[in-house]
Structures are given as structure tokens and as C-alpha cells.
Amino acid sequence: MTDNLKKLSNDSLSTRAKVVTIIEEILNGKSLSLLLDTLLASVSFSDKPFAHELLMGTLRQWWALTRIAESLAKKSIDDHAVLAVLNIGLYQLLYMNTADYAAIHNTVEALKQLNKSYAVGFVNAILRKVQQSLAKYQKKVQKNHSLPNWLAKQLKQDWPLVYDELSLALRHSAAIFLRVNEQKVSIDKYSEILNNNGVSHNIISLGYEHHQTIRLDSPVQIATLPYFEQGWVSVQDMHAQLSAFLLKPLLSTQGKRVLDMCCAPGGKTAHLLEKFHMKHIVAIDCDESRLNRVHENLNRLNLNQQNITIMAADGTSWQDKSLFDVILLDAPCTATGVIRRHPDIALLRQEADILATCELQAKILQNAWRQLKTGGVLLYVTCSILKAENELQIIDFIKKNTDAQATPFVLDLPNQIKQTVGYQCLPLDRFGGDGFYYAMLTKCAT
Numbered sequence: 001m002t003d004n005l006k007k008l009s010n011d012s013l014s015t016r017a018k019v020v021t022i023i024e025e026i027l028n029g030k031s032l033s034l035l036l037d038t039l040l041a042s043v044s045f046s047d048k049p050f051a052h053e054l055l056m057g058t059l060r061q062w063w064a065l066t067r068i069a070e071s072l073a074k075k076s077i078d079d080h081a082v083l084a085v086l087n088i089g090l091y092q093l094l095y096m097n098t099a100d101y102a103a104i105h106n107t108v109e110a111l112k113q114l115n116k117s118y119a120v121g122f123v124n125a126i127l128r129k130v131q132q133s134l135a136k137y138q139k140k141v142q143k144n145h146s147l148p149n150w151l152a153k154q155l156k157q158d159w160p161l162v163y164d165e166l167s168l169a170l171r172h173s174a175a176i177f178l179r180v181n182e183q184k185v186s187i188d189k190y191s192e193i194l195n196n197n198g199v200s201h202n203i204i205s206l207g208y209e210h211h212q213t214i215r216l217d218s219p220v221q222i223a224t225l226p227y228f229e230q231g232w233v234s235v236q237d238m239h240a241q242l243s244a245f246l247l248k249p250l251l252s253t254q255g256k257r258v259l260d261m262c263c264a265p266g267g268k269t270a271h272l273l274e275k276f277h278m279k280h281i282v283a284i285d286c287d288e289s290r291l292n293r294v295h296e297n298l299n300r301l302n303l304n305q306q307n308i309t310i311m312a313a314d315g316t317s318w319q320d321k322s323l324f325d326v327i328l329l330d331a332p333c334t335a336t337g338v339i340r341r342h343p344d345i346a347l348l349r350q351e352a353d354i355l356a357t358c359e360l361q362a363k364i365l366q367n368a369w370r371q372l373k374t375g376g377v378l379l380y381v382t383c384s385i386l387k388a389e390n391e392l393q394i395i396d397f398i399k400k401n402t403d404a405q406a407t408p409f410v411l412d413l414p415n416q417i418k419q420t421v422g423y424q425c426l427p428l429d430r431f432g433g434d435g436f437y438y439a440m441l442t443k444c445a446t
């Protein structure tokens with residue numbers, strides 16, 4: 001734990017100051033996933049909803065709020081804590097029903113608690129200016145996007161026809177989808193159980209053949225879902241669930257050797273084990289700590305683990321002794337398709353990450369290909385919405401590998417967009433799935 005985070009155990013630190021501390025950590029490169037739990041554990045029960053909304057909302061609107069703050073400051077604000085205090089203040093004024101006095105006074109107090117008293121006058125003046133012309137600034141903050149400029153520019157170039165819709169959707173939260181473990185219960189039966197427990201939801205199409213998923217109408221505490229601990233259900237975005245369904249024609253006949261390259265934290269591995277009897281599945285990932293979560297997931301779901309080998313390995317160079325019939329490559333990516341769920345991505349990613357990520361993907365893909373039998377199939381997946389990591393990556397791969405042939409399939413929802421090779425799923429509305437790309441390649445005899 002960093003010294004900065006140790007401050008969170010100080011009960012006299014206000015919830016606002018704690019949220020600012022978490023944002024500082026994110027701006028220093030830490031990921032939100034663990035920090036959100038740390039924040040919520042450090043505040044009182046009654047303050048948890050406020051802390052959650054203030055952190056997640058401020059992160060989702062970060063760039064739009066920063067533009068307002070810096071336009072009023074007439075300069076860029078380099079002190080992370082001061083910028084975070086300003087942005088949580090602006091978020092309370094422009095998005096939450098916080099009384100103006102609390103939004104300004106208590107936010108400015110956080111500066112003092114964080115030893116940033118030098119900025120009290122500066123922050124106070126900006127927040128008061130916004131409070132005096134609230135409607136004007138509410139309109140201003142809604143305009144355009146809340147993305148770093150380089151990303152907005154790239155998305156506009158990649159998706160000119162739906163750019164406005166896309167950049168708007170990326171400012172919102174995403175719906176929760178459930179993957180039902182059909183070894184335990186059918187979707188229809190689980191839907192009935194949810195109804196009996198008062199959990200409002202819909203069964204919706206995945207856009208591929210007749211397959212369906214459950215979408216919740218509003219967020220719930222996941223651990224309180226009926227039979228969650230018994231492994232009847234998992235949380236998984238609808239588009240992430242496509243992997244196993246797309247592989248169904250190949251894996252419904254038994255006896256296949258499968259490689260799950262880049263498997264952690266094991267969402268897709270678990271789905272494969274729920275659905276298919278494979279001869280052997282090898283699941284690798286380079287991140288040992290994330291591999292622990294694969295074990296945890298498979299154990300909760302009570303899955304038969306006799307035929308699976310899970311291990312830490314570098315996908316750019318690791319080779320198995322025998323070839324595989326099917327390879328699932330869920331490649332590391334910029335994760336720009338899941339910004340709605342992980343709004344810290346919009347703060348953390350840099351333009352230079354695209355090229356570095358594409359190079360890593362190309363290396364892993366090439367190494368995976370060497371391990372595929374002739375006649376075998378590789379499913380390439382990312383949760384990115386950037387063409388460089390997706391369609392362009394695969395077109396380039398096919399050019400370099402004359403034994404690689406695109407295998408056609410059809411997705412049929414409006415936000416599942418056919419590409420030269422594969423499909424791009426876009427997060428175009430609040431209730432649709434995340435941004436994912438899928439391409440299927442068959443290895444031909446040369």
C-alpha cells in the first residue's frame with residue numbers, strides 16, 4: 001500500500017478527501033479495480049453510495065470537467081490533488097443533487113485535509129463561478145465528449161458514422177449481464193428464480209444464432225444474486241459471452257485440444273468449461289496474480305478441472321509440445337471497449353500505447369498461429385474499439401500468413417458491425433454490450 005493510500009485509514013479524513021486520494025492514485029498509474037474496494041471499505045456504511053457515485057461519476061466525466069476547470073483557470077492544472085478536488089466539486093455541482101454549500105464548502109475543506117491549503121482561494125473561486133451560472137456550465141459539460149483528445153480523434157477517424165453516438169455512450173455506465181451456468185440451470189429457470197427474488201431483468205438476444213443472455217435492469221450486489229456462491233451464474237458482458245458460442249460448432253464434438261491464450265481472470269475459460277467436453281485445455285497468462293483469479297472462478301463454479309492445465313507463460317514465446325485444434329486468443333489490448341465499466345482507462349491510456357499494444361498483439365498472434373494444427377481454428381478477440389488492434393491487425397496478419405483464411409460468421413444486432421474480416425461490436429447505447437472485436441481464422445494447408 002502506498003503512503004498516500006495509508007491516509008484512508010484515518011477516520012477523520014472526509015469522504016471527499018478519500019475520493020481525491022483515490023483519483024491521485026489513478027493519475028499515478030494505478031488501476032481502479034482494486035482502489036474502488038479500498039475506498040468503499042474506508043468510508044462509513046451511509047457514505048458508501050455517495051463515495052461510489054462521486055468517484056465513478058467524476059472519472060466518467062473527467063475530461064469534460066477538466067476542460068471546464070482549465071478554461072476557468074486559464075492554464076493547465078498540474079497538481080493532481082488540486083485538479084481532482086476541482087473536478088469532484090464540479091461533478092457535485094453539475095451532476096449530483098448536492099446542496100451548493102456542501103458541494104463548495106466541504107470540497108474546499110478537503111484541500112485543507114490534504115495539505116493543499118495554498119489552492120483554497122483558487123478552487124473556491126472556480127466553483128463559485130460555476131455555481132453562479134449553473135445552467136450555462138451544465139450545457140457546456142454535456143457538449144462534445146469526455147475522452148482524451150487523441151482518443152476522440154482516433155474514434156472519429158475509425159467510426160465517423162457513429163462517432164457522436166459512441167462518444168456519448170462512453171460517458172455512461174453499462175448494464176450488467178449474467179452468464180448462466182447451464183450445467184446447473186437453464187436461462188429460463190434462472191430467470192424465474194430472479195423473478196421470485198424480485199430482481200428485474202430481461203432475457204435478450206446475443207445477436208448470434210439463437211443464443212441469449214440475461215440483462216439486469218439495474219445494478220445489484222453481485223454476491224447477493226441467487227445461487228451465486230453455488231456457481232449458478234457469473235457476471236459477464238454479453239459480447240464477452242460470444243467467444244464460447246462462436247466456438248460451439250468446433251467444440252461440440254468431443255476430443256479437442258484447446259489453447260486459451262491470455263486467459264486471466266478466466267471468464268472465457270470458465271464459459272468453455274461450462275459448455276464443452278474438451279480433451280485438454282491449456283490456459284496461459286503472463287500475470288501470475290491474475291491467474292489466482294482463474295482458480296477462484298473455476299472453483300466457485302464447481303467446474304471439472306481434470307482436463308485443464310493453467311500456467312504462467314509468456315504468450316509471445318511459449319510453445320507447447322503438441323499442436324492445438326482450437327485457439328482462443330483474447331489478446332491484451334487498450335480496453336477502449338470497456339471504458340464504461342472501467343472509466344480509469346480514459347485517464348490512464350496514452351496515444352503511444354496503441355502502437356506498443358498492436359506490436360504485442362502481433363507477436364502473441366504469430367506465436368499462437370505456430371501452435372495451431374492445419375485445419376484448426378483461431379478465434380481472435382479484443383475488448384478494443386480501435387481498428388488498429390482489430391480489423392487492421394487481422395488484415396495485416398492474413399497478408400503475412402498465406403495459410404490463414406478468414407472464417408465467416410454472422411452477428412446480427414445493429415451495434416455488431418461487419419468488418420472486412422470479423423465483426424466489431426460497439427458500445428453504442430447504455431443497454432447494449434461492450435466494445436469487442438471478433439475474427440475467426442482457419443489454418444489451411446499450404
Ligand SMILES: C[S@@+](CC[C@H](N)C(=O)[O-])C[C@H]1O[C@@H](n2cnc3c(N)ncnc32)[C@H](O)[C@@H]1O
Pocket residue numbers: 261262263264265266267268269284285286287290313314315316330331332333364383
Ligand atoms: C483481455 S485480458 C484476458 C481476459 C480473459 N480471457 C477472460 O476472459 O477473463 C488479456 C490478458 O492478457 C494477458 N497478457 C498480456 N500480455 C501477455 C503475454 N505476453 N503473454 C500472456 N498473457 C499476456 C494479461 O495478463 C491479461 O490477463
